[in-house]
Amino acid sequence: MTTRIDVTLTVNGERVSRSVDTRLHLVDFLRSELGLAGAHTGCEHGVCGACTVRLDGEPVRGCLVMAASLDGAVVETIEGLSDSGEILDLQEAFVARNACQCGYCTPGMLVTAADILTASPQATREEIREHISGNYCRCTGYQAIVDAVEDVLKARAAKREAA
Amino acid sequence: MNEIVTPQSLGLSREDLPNSYIGRSVPRPNARKLVEGRATYTDDVDLPRLVHAAFYRSPHAHARIVSIDTSAALKVPGVVRVFTGADLAKVCDPWVAVLAHLKGMKSAPQYPLPLERATWQGEAVVAVVAESRAAAEDGVAALAVEFEALPAQVDMETALAPGSVVIHPELGDNLVFTRTAETGDVAGAIASAHRTVEATFHTGRHTGVTLEPRSIIADYNRADGTLTVHHSTQAPHMMQNVFATQLRLAESDVRVICKDVGGSYGIKVHVYPDEMAVACMSRIMGRPVKFIADRFEAFGSDIHARDHRIKGRLAVDAEGRFLAFDIDDLTGIGPYSVYPRTSAVEGNQVVNLCGGPYSFPNYRCTTTVVLQNKAPTCQYRAVGHPIATAVTEGLVDLAAEALGMDPVEIRRKNLIPDDAYPCTSPAGMKFEGLSHHQSLAKLLEMVPVEKIRADQVEQRKRGVYRGLGFASFIELTNPSPFMYGIGGAKISAQDGCTVRMDPDGSVVAMSGVTEQGQGTEAILAQIVAHGVGVPVSKVRIVTGDTRTVPYGGGTWACRGAGIGGEAALQSAIALKEQILEVAGAMLQAQGSSLDIVMGEIVDKATGQARMPLSELGRIVYYRGDTLPKELSRELVQTRHFITKEYPFAFTNGIQASWLEVDVETGMVKLLEHWCVEDCGRVINPLLVDEQVRGGIVQGIGGALYEHCIYNEDGQLLTTTLADYLVPMAAEMPDMHVGHVETPTKESLLGAKGAGEAGTAGAPAAIMNAINDALKPFGAKVFAQPFTPERILKALGTIA
Ligand code: FES
Ligand code: FES
Numbered sequence: 001m002t003t004r005i006d007v008t009l010t011v012n013g014e015r016v017s018r019s020v021d022t023r024l025h026l027v028d029f030l031r032s033e034l035g036l037a038g039a040h041t042g043c044e045h046g047v048c049g050a051c052t053v054r055l056d057g058e059p060v061r062g063c064l065v066m067a068a069s070l071d072g073a074v075v076e077t078i079e080g081l082s083d084s085g086e087i088l089d090l091q092e093a094f095v096a097r098n099a100c101q102c103g104y105c106t107p108g109m110l111v112t113a114a115d116i117l118t119a120s121p122q123a124t125r126e127e128i129r130e131h132i133s134g135n136y137c138r139c140t141g142y143q144a145i146v147d148a149v150e151d152v153l154k155a156r157a158a159k160r161e162a163a
Numbered sequence: 164m165n166e167i168v169t170p171q172s173l174g175l176s177r178e179d180l181p182n183s184y185i186g187r188s189v190p191r192p193n194a195r196k197l198v199e200g201r202a203t204y205t206d207d208v209d210l211p212r213l214v215h216a217a218f219y220r221s222p223h224a225h226a227r228i229v230s231i232d233t234s235a236a237l238k239v240p241g242v243v244r245v246f247t248g249a250d251l252a253k254v255c256d257p258w259v260a261v262l263a264h265l266k267g268m269k270s271a272p273q274y275p276l277p278l279e280r281a282t283w284q285g286e287a288v289v290a291v292v293a294e295s296r297a298a299a300e301d302g303v304a305a306l307a308v309e310f311e312a313l314p315a316q317v318d319m320e321t322a323l324a325p326g327s328v329v330i331h332p333e334l335g336d337n338l339v340f341t342r343t344a345e346t347g348d349v350a351g352a353i354a355s356a357h358r359t360v361e362a363t364f365h366t367g368r369h370t371g372v373t374l375e376p377r378s379i380i381a382d383y384n385r386a387d388g389t390l391t392v393h394h395s396t397q398a399p400h401m402m403q404n405v406f407a408t409q410l411r412l413a414e415s416d417v418r419v420i421c422k423d424v425g426g427s428y429g430i431k432v433h434v435y436p437d438e439m440a441v442a443c444m445s446r447i448m449g450r451p452v453k454f455i456a457d458r459f460e461a462f463g464s465d466i467h468a469r470d471h472r473i474k475g476r477l478a479v480d481a482e483g484r485f486l487a488f489d490i491d492d493l494t495g496i497g498p499y500s501v502y503p504r505t506s507a508v509e510g511n512q513v514v515n516l517c518g519g520p521y522s523f524p525n526y527r528c529t530t531t532v533v534l535q536n537k538a539p540t541c542q543y544r545a546v547g548h549p550i551a552t553a554v555t556e557g558l559v560d561l562a563a564e565a566l567g568m569d570p571v572e573i574r575r576k577n578l579i580p581d582d583a584y585p586c587t588s589p590a591g592m593k594f595e596g597l598s599h600h601q602s603l604a605k606l607l608e609m610v611p612v613e614k615i616r617a618d619q620v621e622q623r624k625r626g627v628y629r630g631l632g633f634a635s636f637i638e639l640t641n642p643s644p645f646m647y648g649i650g651g652a653k654i655s656a657q658d659g660c661t662v663r664m665d666p667d668g669s670v671v672a673m674s675g676v677t678e679q680g681q682g683t684e685a686i687l688a689q690i691v692a693h694g695v696g697v698p699v700s701k702v703r704i705v706t707g708d709t710r711t712v713p714y715g716g717g718t719w720a721c722r723g724a725g726i727g728g729e730a731a732l733q734s735a736i737a738l739k740e741q742i743l744e745v746a747g748a749m750l751q752a753q754g755s756s757l758d759i760v761m762g763e764i765v766d767k768a769t770g771q772a773r774m775p776l777s778e779l780g781r782i783v784y785y786r787g788d789t790l791p792k793e794l795s796r797e798l799v800q801t802r803h804f805i806t807k808e809y810p811f812a813f814t815n816g817i818q819a820s821w822l823e824v825d826v827e828t829g830m831v832k833l834l835e836h837w838c839v840e841d842c843g844r845v846i847n848p849l850l851v852d853e854q855v856r857g858g859i860v861q862g863i864g865g866a867l868y869e870h871c872i873y874n875e876d877g878q879l880l881t882t883t884l885a886d887y888l889v890p891m892a893a894e895m896p897d898m899h900v901g902h903v904e905t906p907t908k909e910s911l912l913g914a915k916g917a918g919e920a921g922t923a924g925a926p927a928a929i930m931n932a933i934n935d936a937l938k939p940f941g942a943k944v945f946a947q948p949f950t951p952e953r954i955l956k957a958l959g960t961i962a
Contacts, residue, residue, distance in 0.1 A: 021297070038201065040204070040374070044458060045884065048374065048884055079200055096190055098190070098850055100197045101680030102424060103198070103680065104425030105374050130893050133893035136891065137374070138372055138426050139374075139426055140856065140860075141853060141858075142890075142892040143853070143897065144856070146892065
């Protein structure tokens with residue numbers, strides 16, 4: 001019932017090779033094969049966004065991508081984004097605004113929010129809401145998350161201005 | 164220190180003092196790990212020899228289990244064992260979820276897996292244990308289970324009708340519990356009233372949708388006979404007791420650990436048969452077993468809530484004074500009352516809370532709790548509150564309309580006066596101190612009512628229908644033993660905190676209350692830092708391990724700050740006294756002449772620094788030989804707290820919703836939302852505000868989107884997040900939160916709960932706003948969720 005495929009990919013800058021079950025999803029691969037537990041599963045059918053990670057530069061649902069399809073791919077998880085410092089300002093804004101309560105949605109939310117910082121640096125509050133509306137948060141009421149993202153957009157814009 | 168400690172002497176409301184942390188928006192110390200993806204939820208825990216469980220769940224709402232053939236499943240690669248109800252019953256006693264103080268309540272014994280019959284679609288029937296969850300699911304797919312489908316009792320309205328299917332024949336009928344509270348002469352008041360308004364309300368069956376599903380690892384160690392359970396739970400000590408009792412172990416041989424919990428909202432405070440099955444299987448196999456519910460399983464087996472039909476009447480005099488509330492509540496709870504809190508509590512709360520914010524003489528409310536073949540219901544965030552609030556506030560708006568009164572005016576006229584406390588409500592609830600009028604006044608400062616009303620008139624001319632709705636509410640927090648203890652449930656109403664100073668002057672606090680994202684650990688750190696006199700960065704909090712923290716109730720019913728917080732404050736004060744006694748001996752001064760400020764012993768009178776705590780720690784721990792022999796030097800103190808005067812600390816608040824109804828499509832667009840609430844002393848405004856907002860959004864979910872829909876055969880139709888709608892960022896309005904602070908005098912800290920306020924009031928405010936928007940059409944909705952279909956039906960657009 002199971003078939004295995006060999007894949008070699010880059011995860012958070014490190015090369016990893018594994019023989020994976022063809023039905024294994026990316027998020028389960030990260031969690032169970034690599035011990036990268038930052039990405040979570042909330043629905044396993046592509047709705048909640050808790051499993052969001054970056055694949056070849058784009059945010060994807062880790063529960064919808066098959067690990068076996070990832071030979072040669074570049075994957076970044078919340079652990080990698082934390083270590084590189086790329087989203088440090090966003091993380092600090094989340095802490096300052098209490099934009100996470102239980103934190104279960106947070107890694108996925110941050111990967112999605114990081115995307116808007118580069119893709120749409122002028123985003124309005126409505127556009128931020130729109131952008132993160134594929135990521136469910138059951139705890140916060142979203143407002144603090146929108147506030148945090150808005151803070152970072154403004155701060156980054158001010159920095160660009162100053163530069 | 165012999166002086167009497169008061170909130171003033173502690174500077175609880177003085178933010179300008181050094182190391183004053185009460186009332187300050189200190190960021191959560193544990194948030195850092197959450198944003199870096201370095202938290203430890205139950206599924207992140209791995210153990211040697213771990214195996215995974217998956218369940219075969221009943222496809223029928225009601226069926227006799229004819230046979231279970233496990234042979235093919237056992238041949239599936241990776242499958243280790245298969246367990247049936249009979250296998251698990253050998254090591255586990257059944258439980259019956261009744262409370263003695265809910266008189267006449269009955270329910271049937273429940274097993275981890277049923278022995279003869281499945282009684283709801285989604286009930287776990289057989290368990291497969293394998294090397295991986297995937298293999299366990301393969302095993303489940305290979306099971307051959309034969310059922311004989313039985314007629315199902317699905318509709319609660321017919322559950323007590325003659326000839327209905329009696330779900331547990333030994334109980335005689337499907338009636339679980341009924342209670343009537345009656346004060347005064349309701350019939351007389353209605354007969355002589357100027358006007359009586361009435362409506363039938365429905366609240367939709369919904370569920371918690373914790374983003375982290377229910378999760379458990381049970382690890383029975385044969386070598387020492389201990390059971391260690393890693394559990395995503397709100398009440399670790401309660402679960403320790405339950406596992407020990409049902410599995411016939413000594414309570415001290417069971418340890419429950421809950422590290423990070425990914426949302427709970429009341430869903431994770433119950434005993435779930437599939438989780439008990441996991442403990443049983445570990446007990447039998449002597450190795451760790453993990454079960455993580457998937458979303459499909461969560462929808463069909465997490466507790467549901469709020470499945471009520473309520474008929475309500477309100478009688479008023481010509482001036483708009485309330486004369487009587489007359490309420491009849493009916494609720495269906497599924498086939499079993501849920502252990503140990505029981506599924507009767509939600510209906511019981513409806514009886515306790517209807518009419519709650521108002522002063523009126525005559526009251527009658529009955530709840531009837533019946534069985535049905537659907538998933539069990541039990542307590543979920545703001546138990547019963549949104550139901551009682553919707554009924555009360557819906558009737559209040561109807562009365563205002565009948566009298567041609569302004570909705571704010573009728574509330575102002577009838578809300579209990581702020582100087583009337585203490586008092587007892589017609590339902591028998593004791594109120595220590597509420598602030599309805601102050602809250603209403605504050606709300607009206609925030610809501611630009613005149614501007615909104617002018618806009619409403621303008622917009623109507625353009626065919627745009629907007630509405631403004633209000634809802635006052637009361638909220639029950641800080642529960643005493645009167646909630647469960649007196650009914651015989653082993654759920655602690657007291658909580659403890661142990662505070663310890665280490666040699667470097669840092670402080671560790673171990674608390675019985677738990678963290679599920681509310682920020683419990685943050686506020687405990689603030690309280691301890693304030694109480695001892697150290698920077699908050701010097702405090703570490705330990706929660707969620709029954710082996711190490713003082714015995715307590717955990718976090719539910721808004722007791723974390725009010726109960727756990729007070730225990731923390733008392734233990735911190737005791738530790739400070741002890742430190743000062745030692746410091747006095749070292750500095751040859753009276754302890755009472757010294758103080759601790761930001762980790763430094765200082766002279767109280769002059770503020771002059773005398774010695775850092777790290778120096779005191781060094782001497783106490785390493786050079787005790789230099790101290791007086793008789794000096795007691797334990798730099799660790801424990802205090803427990805329980806409320807004594809009032810069964811509950813009631814809080815109150817008021818919400819307003821401003822929204823637009825598209826009368827062509829029936830869609831509701833939320834424009835703005837306001838909430839003023841009074842949770843007593845606010846410890847961390849940042850956390851309280853977002854608790855309230857999160858609560859509002861869950862209330863909005865119940866009002867507009869969330870619904871567990873069954874067909875008439877008892878098949879659950881909403882089993883994915885694509886079918887069951889929860890609020891998303893794009894549809895949520897900006898929410899403004901304001902506070903009034905009426906600290907409870909039961910404790911030094913004065914904190915009451917804030918977590919349920921948002922959920923309690925939002926659905927009623929939204930209902931009233933929708934009905935305000937629909938006024939030009941004479942249309943009204945009373946059945947939640949207020950879906951486009953229901954709104955179009957009310958408008959007569961569709962049949
Ligand atoms: S787990 Fe992937 S979207 Fe929900
Ligand atoms: S913080 Fe709990 S789900 Fe978002």
